[in-house]
Amino acid sequence: MPQSETFTSFCRFIGDEPFSPSDEFFSMMQELERDGVTWISTLEERKKKDSGPWPLDTVIPNTRCLTMGPLEGALEWDLSNRGAASVVAIEGKRENYRKCQVLKTIFPALPMRFVEGDVLDTDFPTDVDVVFCPGVLYHLSEPHRLLQKIYELKPKLAFIATQLAVDPAHPASAVRNLTDATELVFQGRTYRGRLFPEGRSRYLSGLDRDQPSIWLYAEDLMRLITDVGLHVEDHYVVDLKQEGLCGIYVTSASSAAAASEEIPFI
Numbered sequence: 069m070p071q072s073e074t075f076t077s078f079c080r081f082i083g084d085e086p087f088s089p090s091d092e093f094f095s096m097m098q099e100l101e102r103d104g105v106t107w108i109s110t111l112e113e114r115k116k117k118d119s120g121p122w123p124l125d126t127v128i129p130n131t132r133c134l135t136m137g138p139l140e141g142a143l144e145w146d147l148s149n150r151g152a153a154s155v156v157a158i159e160g161k162r163e164n165y166r167k168c169q170v171l172k173t174i175f176p177a178l179p180m181r182f183v184e185g186d187v188l189d190t191d192f193p194t195d196v197d198v199v200f201c202p203g204v205l206y207h208l209s210e211p212h213r214l215l216q217k218i219y220e221l222k223p224k225l226a227f228i229a230t231q232l233a234v235d236p237a238h239p240a241s242a243v244r245n246l247t248d249a250t251e252l253v254f255q256g257r258t259y260r261g262r263l264f265p266e267g268r269s270r271y272l273s274g275l276d277r278d279q280p281s282i283w284l285y286a287e288d289l290m291r292l293i294t295d296v297g298l299h300v301e302d303h304y305v306v307d308l309k310q311e312g313l314c315g316i317y318v319t320s321a322s323s324a325a326a327a328s329e330e331i332p333f334i
Contacts, residue, residue: 074101078170081107081140087174096170105163107140114142122302122318127225128152131197134221136187136214137204139164141171141180147200148178155180156196158187160275186275188213192221199226206231206283207266207275212254215296222321226298232305232313233262233283240312252282257295259288286315293319 075097129151138144138157147155159165159182168182183190187204199218205211205228218226234240246262253259263280284292286305293300298319306314 072101074104074106077106077108081110081142082174083110083112085111089174093170093173096166096173100166100170103163105166107167109140109142111142111145114146117146121304125150127198131224132156132193132195133198133200134158134192134196134223135200135202137202137207138168138182141168141182143200143202144168144180144182145171145175145178148175148180152179156193157182158185158190158192159183160186188217192217194221196221197224199223201226202229204230206264207281209279209281210252211282211284211289212252212292212296215293215298218319219297219321224320225301226319226321228293228315228317228319230289230315231264231283232289232315233260233285234313238313239310240308243310244312246283247280250282252284252288252292254292254295257291259292260285261288286313289315290317293317297321 078097128147130153133147133152133155135144135147135155135157138159141157144155144157155178157168157180159168162184165182165184172178172180172182188208188210199221201214201218205214208214218228231244233246234244240246241262244264246264248263250261250263251258252261261282261284264283265280267278290300290303298321301318301320303315303317306316308314
């Protein structure tokens with residue numbers, strides 16, 4: 069197919085990874101080009117990433133994984149190549165889901181499946197060992213609902229990465245356009261946070277662009293995670309200055325001892 073912004077961005081995304089394009093691939097690419105859809109990440113970036121200072125190669129092989137908000141499928145591609153038995157990904161944005169389907173088309177042997185739907189309303193598979201929830205929680209006005217759904221799966225491990233609220237004096241407060249202070253109430257307990265107006269990016273903002281999301285403060289999110297019933301196995305918070313405060317949590321729905329016996333991660 070002729071060079072285009074869509075095809076050029078896809079080439080950046082796929083990098084040097086070999087694949088065999090099919091007629092279905094070219095048909096899908098033509099539809100994406102017609103609609104002006106482009107890729108914004110790369111598989112090379114995914115290769116260099118990890119979900120924290122944990123050896124995922126000892127965690128992922130032969131496990132059934134659930135991921136949320138795959139964007140373009142790079143994490144799911146990585147998990148599949150690390151030896152996951154299966155990877156099911158829930159994606160709520162139509163543009164992103166279509167790009168994930170392209171990835172599935174060119175790597176049909178990889179055990180990944182993409183489902184189009186809102187993570188709060190879509191039924192999760194029940195046979196899940198490990199859950200990945202990167203960059204989704206802070207796009208919700210009711211993050212406790214997603215945490216409850218994760219807990220109900222009783223995962224051996226669940227990796228959660230999210231933006232956190234910062235005080236007004238922090239440089240990310242203005243850059244991220246955080247607005248009013250707010251409180252989330254769950255089972256009679258309150259959790260402090262800031263409001264984030266959604267809708268600025270069709271690829272990255274939440275599904276409900278008319279309603280602001282809640283970014284919780286670090287200590288409040290930690291309390292919410294444990295109050296939902298998840299056990300925090302490990303966590304850390306990274307201050308990215310203008311990019312914001314990022315919290316990464318390894319949790320489980322069982323005791324630390326039971327989880328570490330089945331899937332070691334430290």
